[in-house]
Amino acid sequence: MPWNAYALPWIVVGAALFILAAVIFRRQRASRVAVLFCAMIVFVGLWFFGYSGMLLTRDPAIAIAWARFALASVCFLPAAVYDFTATALRLHAVRRPFVIAAWLLSGVFAIVALSTRALVTSMSPHAWGWYPRAGWLVIPFLFFFFGILGIHLLEYANEYRHCADPIRRKRLAKLMLSFTVVYLAGVDFIPMFGVNQPPLGYIPVVAFVLTAWGSIRRHRFSTITAARAATEILETMADALFVLDSDGRIRVINGAVRTLFGFRDADLLGKSIDTLELTDGDLTISRTLRELSRRGAIRDQERVLRDRDGHGIDVSVSISPVSDRELQQGAVVIARDVRERKHAENELRSFTKRLQQSNRELEDFAYVASHDLQEPLRKIQAFADLLKTKHGASVSPQARDYLDRMQSAAKRMQVLINDLLSFSRVTTKGQPFVPVNLADVAREVAHDLELRTHDSGAHIEIGELPSIDADPLQMRQLLQNLIANALKFHRPDVPPIVHVTASIGSDGCCRIIVSDNGIGFEAKYAERIFTMFERLHGRAKYEGTGIGLAICRKIAQRHGGDIAATSVPDEGATFTVTIPARHSEEREHADA
Numbered sequence: 001m002p003w004n005a006y007a008l009p010w011i012v013v014g015a016a017l018f019i020l021a022a023v024i025f026r027r028q029r030a031s032r033v034a035v036l037f038c039a040m041i042v043f044v045g046l047w048f049f050g051y052s053g054m055l056l057t058r059d060p061a062i063a064i065a066w067a068r069f070a071l072a073s074v075c076f077l078p079a080a081v082y083d084f085t086a087t088a089l090r091l092h093a094v095r096r097p098f099v100i101a102a103w104l105l106s107g108v109f110a111i112v113a114l115s116t117r118a119l120v121t122s123m124s125p126h127a128w129g130w131y132p133r134a135g136w137l138v139i140p141f142l143f144f145f146f147g148i149l150g151i152h153l154l155e156y157a158n159e160y161r162h163c164a165d166p167i168r169r170k171r172l173a174k175l176m177l178s179f180t181v182v183y184l185a186g187v188d189f190i191p192m193f194g195v196n197q198p199p200l201g202y203i204p205v206v207a208f209v210l211t212a213w214g215s216i217r218r219h220r221f222s223t224i225t226a227a228r229a230a231t232e233i234l235e236t237m238a239d240a241l242f243v244l245d246s247d248g249r250i251r252v253i254n255g256a257v258r259t260l261f262g263f264r265d266a267d268l269l270g271k272s273i274d275t276l277e278l279t280d281g282d283l284t285i286s287r288t289l290r291e292l293s294r295r296g297a298i299r300d301q302e303r304v305l306r307d308r309d310g311h312g313i314d315v316s317v318s319i320s321p322v323s324d325r326e327l328q329q330g331a332v333v334i335a336r337d338v339r340e341r342k343h344a345e346n347e348l349r350s351f352t353k354r355l356q357q358s359n360r361e362l363e364d365f366a367y368v369a370s371h372d373l374q375e376p377l378r379k380i381q382a383f384a385d386l387l388k389t390k391h392g393a394s395v396s397p398q399a400r401d402y403l404d405r406m407q408s409a410a411k412r413m414q415v416l417i418n419d420l421l422s423f424s425r426v427t428t429k430g431q432p433f434v435p436v437n438l439a440d441v442a443r444e445v446a447h448d449l450e451l452r453t454h455d456s457g458a459h460i461e462i463g464e465l466p467s468i469d470a471d472p473l474q475m476r477q478l479l480q481n482l483i484a485n486a487l488k489f490h491r492p493d494v495p496p497i498v499h500v501t502a503s504i505g506s507d508g509c510c511r512i513i514v515s516d517n518g519i520g521f522e523a524k525y526a527e528r529i530f531t532m533f534e535r536l537h538g539r540a541k542y543e544g545t546g547i548g549l550a551i552c553r554k555i556a557q558r559h560g561g562d563i564a565a566t567s568v569p570d571e572g573a574t575f576t577v578t579i580p581a582r583h584s585e586e587r588e589h590a591d592a
Contacts, residue, residue, distance in 0.1 A: 004055050004056050004128070004129050006055050006128040006129055006198060006199075007051075007052045007055035007056050007129070009202045010048045010051050010052045010055065010199075010202055011048075011052045013048055013202045013205060013206055014045045014048030014049050014052060015045075017041045017042070017044055017045035017048065017205075017209070018041075018042070018045045020041055020209065021038040021041040021042050021045065024037060024038050024041075025038045032087050033084065033087050033088050036080060036083050036084035036087055037084060039076075039080045039083075039084075040077065040080045040081060040084060041209070043073050043074070043076045043077050043080055044073075044077065044205055046069070046070070046073035047070045047071075047073040047074050047077075048070075048202065048205075049070075050066045050067065050069040050070025050071075050073060051066070051067075051070050051199065053066035053069075054066035054067050054070065054129065054130055054131075054132075055128065055129040055130070056129070057129075057130065060122075060123045060125075060130060063123045063129075063130035064120060064122065064123050064130075064132065067120050067123065067130070067131075067132040068113050068114050068119070068120050068132075069114070071113045071119055071120060071132070072109075072110040072111075072113040072114045073110075074145075075106050075107075075109040075110040075113055075141070076103075076106045076107075076110060077106075077145075078102060078106060078144065078145050078147075078148035078149055079099070079102040079103040079105070079106040079148070081148070081149060081152055081179070082095075082098075082099060082102050082148050082149075082151065082152045082155075083099050083102070083103070085152040085155050085156065086098075086099055086155070089155060089156070089159050091155065102148055105144060109137075109141055109144065112137060116135075117135050118135045118136060118137035119132075119134070119135045119137050119138055119141060120132040120133070120134075120135055121133050121134070121135045124194070126191070126196065126198070127198075128198045128199075131191050131192070131199070132192055133192060133194070134189075134192040134193050138189070138192060142189060145186075146183070146186065149179070149183055152179070153176060153179060153180070156172055156175060156176045156179075157176065159172055160172045160173060160176070164258070164264065164265060178207075178208050179208070181204050181207050181208050182204050182205055182207070182208035183204070184201075184203075184204040185201035185202075185203075185204045185205050186201075187200060187201065188200070188201040237254055237255075237256055238256060238336075239256055239334050239335065239336045239337075240253075240254065240256040240257040240260045240261065240315075240334070240335040240336075240337075241253065241254045241256065241257065241332065241333070241334050241335075242257065242268075242273060242332070242333040242334075242335070243322070243330065243331075243332055243333075244273055244285075244286075244289065244330045244331045244332075244333060245329070245330045246289070246329055246330050247272075247286070248272050248273050248274065248285065248286025248287075248289055249270055249271065249272055249273070250268045250269055250270065250271055250272075250273055250275075251269065251270075251330070252269075253265065253268055253269070260307070260313065260335070260337055261276065261305070261306075261307045261308060261313070262307045262308035262309065263307075263308050267308070272286055273285045273286055273333065274286050276305040276306055277303075277305065277306070278304050278305070278306050278312055285303075285317070285319065285333060288319065289319070289321075289330075289331050297318070297319065297320045297321065298317070298318060298319040298320075299318050300316045300317075300318060301316070301317045301318070301319075302314065302315070302316055302317075302338065303315055303316075303317050303335075305335060313337065313339065314337075314338050314339050314342050315335040315336060315337055315338060316335070316336045316338045317333060317334070317335050317336075318333070318334045318336075319331050319332070319333050319334075320332045377410050377413055377414050377417070380406065380410045381407060381410050381411070381414075384403050384406055384407045384410070385407075387403055388400070388403055431471045431472070431473055431474070432471070433469045433470055433471060433559075433583045434469065434470075434471075434472065435467050435468070435469060436467060436468055436469070436470045436471075436472045436475050437465070437467045438465035438466060438467065438468065438475065438479075438502055438510075438512065439462065439464070439465035441465075441472065441475050441476050441479055442462045442465055442479055442483075442500050443462060444476065445476060445479045445480045445483055446460045446462065446483070448480065449480070449483060449484060449487065452484070452487055453487065456487055456490060456495065456496055457495040457496075458487050458490070458495055458496035458497070458498065459495065459496070459497050459498070460483065460498045460500065461497070461498065461499050461500065462500045463499065463500060463501035463502070464501070464502075464503075465500070465501070465502045465512075466502060466503065466504050466510060466581070468504075468510045468579070468580075468581045468582070469580075469581065469582050469583045470559055470579070471555075471558075471559070474555045474558070474559075475555075477551065477555065478512075478551075478552050478555045478556070478577065479500070479512075479514070481548040481549065481551060481552050482514040482552060482575050482577075483498055483500065483514060484548070485548060485549070486498040486514060486515075486516035486518060486573075489516075489518045489519050489573075490516070490517075490518045490519070491517070491518060491519050491570065494517065496516060496517065496518060497516065497517045498514065498515070498516045499513070499514070499515045499516070500512075500513070500514050501513045504581045508580060508581055508582065509561065509578050509579065509580055509581060510578070510579055510580070510581040511576055511577070511578050512576070512577040512578075512579075513574060513575070513576050513577075514574070514575045514577075515572060515573070515574040515575070516572045516573060516574075517571075517572040518572050518573060519569070519570060520567040520568050520569045520570055520571050520572050520573050521567045521569065521573060522567075522569055523566070523567065523568075526564070526565050526566065526567065529549050529565060530549045530550055530552070530553045530563065530565075531550065549563075552575075552577070556577050556578070556579055559579040559580070559583075560579060560580050560583065561577065561578045561579030561580065562577075562578060563575060563576065563577045563578075564576050564578075
């Protein structure tokens with residue numbers, strides 16, 4: 001490899017960068033700021049390393065490989081610089097999506113630089129050696145490159161504008177100047193467009209490292225003292241903090257006070273804490289200080305403090321005395337913004353009120369359904385019976401068919417109303433939870449369904465069932481609906497067999513399982529069948545309103561559990577009800 005004097009500064013500066021990065025990482029690798037600063041230095045060092053190889057070779061094929069390697073390293077610089085800035089300014093959590101997007105785009109450009117001619121098309125010979133020629137993607141890359149760097153400068157400028165600490169402002173100004181200087185290294189993109197200008201990017205890079213390193217070392221890598229740690233903690237607190245003297249005058253505030261209330265240090269320091277109070281009286285914070293020695297610290301006392309514009313802010317105030325040798329010297333006041341919490345509480349109260357109103361309307365509906373709606377149905381059925389009894393022989397067959405259809409429709413309506421009434425009463429008319437023997441309930445249900453069991457040739461097998469805390473009437477309704485469904489949806493010419501079992505698991509939950517050998521259903525309907533009025537089969541084939549399983553789910557949920565179904569067509573279905581076996585008194589009142 002021939003020697004080229006133009007490569008010497010690139011080699012020297014690149015080696016110095018790698019050494020500096022290694023020293024920083026070894027001493028400060030626990031600091032994310034230090035690690036990101038190392039990453040910036042390493043990417044710049046790789047850029048210099050690639051340019052050194054490019055300038056030292058005479059083979060254009062080797063030179064273009066070095067150039068692509070160098071530009072791939074440069075592609076990662078915007079993301080590393082912005083990530084460093086967001087972390088140093090404590091904005092990483094807020095800017096995280098933008099930081100991730102910057103790293104992803106940098107990676108894409110780096111891959112393109114290494115594997116295509118989009119960034120580097122060819123090499124041009126110059127007096128100082130080979131240099132790459134720009135591809136079609138260089139202009140979009142430069143927009144990305146300088147756009148990210150410009151945004152990161154704006155972050156520094158915004159922090160500088162809002163910072164009240166003169167030392168920190170000076171440090172921020174020096175960092176902005178350092179990064180502005182290093183961006184002058186962008187002049188090395190100019191020769192890529194055919195301009196006969198030797199690369200000089202190492203000069204602003206050296207100036208940046210010398211200035212920025214001193215500032216960052218003093219700011220982040222200095223020894224952490226107790227006083228410095230306390231200052232950092234105060235400034236990063238989300239709650240507003242005031243340190244008061246014995247007369248209630250403000251001596252120290254943190255950044256959250258400025259953010260929450262909008263005051264500057266000069267507006268508050270030396271003033272009474274009562275300046276922030278909206279009302280006068282005996283309950284102001286300064287007068288409360290006199291009682292601290294007698295009452296002790298105050299925790300989470302809701303107050304309304306004013307901001308700089310006079311608007312009230314709901315806060316939760318905690319006051320702790322600061323004493324020396326049993327003599328009270330002042331207090332620490334912490335004010336937490338509770339506006340969002342109070343807004344949420346108000347919304348919750350409003351929602352609860354609307355829910356209670358809805359429940360009352362549901363109870364009114366249940367009353368109407370059980371009385372007013374059923375009375376007209378009973379009259380329709382009664383007059384239809386009278387017509388058939390007294391005039392059945394004299395009416396035409398078509399008129400008799402009309403009467404039969406009317407009675408059938410009235411009967412279906414009555415069943416539907418009764419089912420809706422049952423559904424609404426699961427919670428509104430639920431009984432307290434008491435010990436319930438599921439085996440006794442299952443046997444009573446089987447006895448009630450004896451006629452239907454006999455007609456279909458079915459067999460109900462009841463296994464060992466435990467006792468649990470539940471609403472006995474609803475447990476009976478639950479099992480009756482599930483067993484009746486199993487008897488109803490049986491395969492033609494196949495006697496139904498229903499198995500009822502239950503057990504209490506180690507998690508304290510009782511699992512009631514009702515399985516059958518019926519027609520089953522497809523797995524995609526396993527959730528849909530618990531929806532109100534949902535029917536998988538026509539009314540002509542299987543009677544019902546489509547509410548029974550919805551009632552079962554509501555009963556399970558009222559007991560703190562749920563119900564699930566599994567099935568294979570023509571192989572039967574299995575329903576599993578999972579509910580707690582025992583209920584606390586609070587739970588019983590909540591569910592009742």
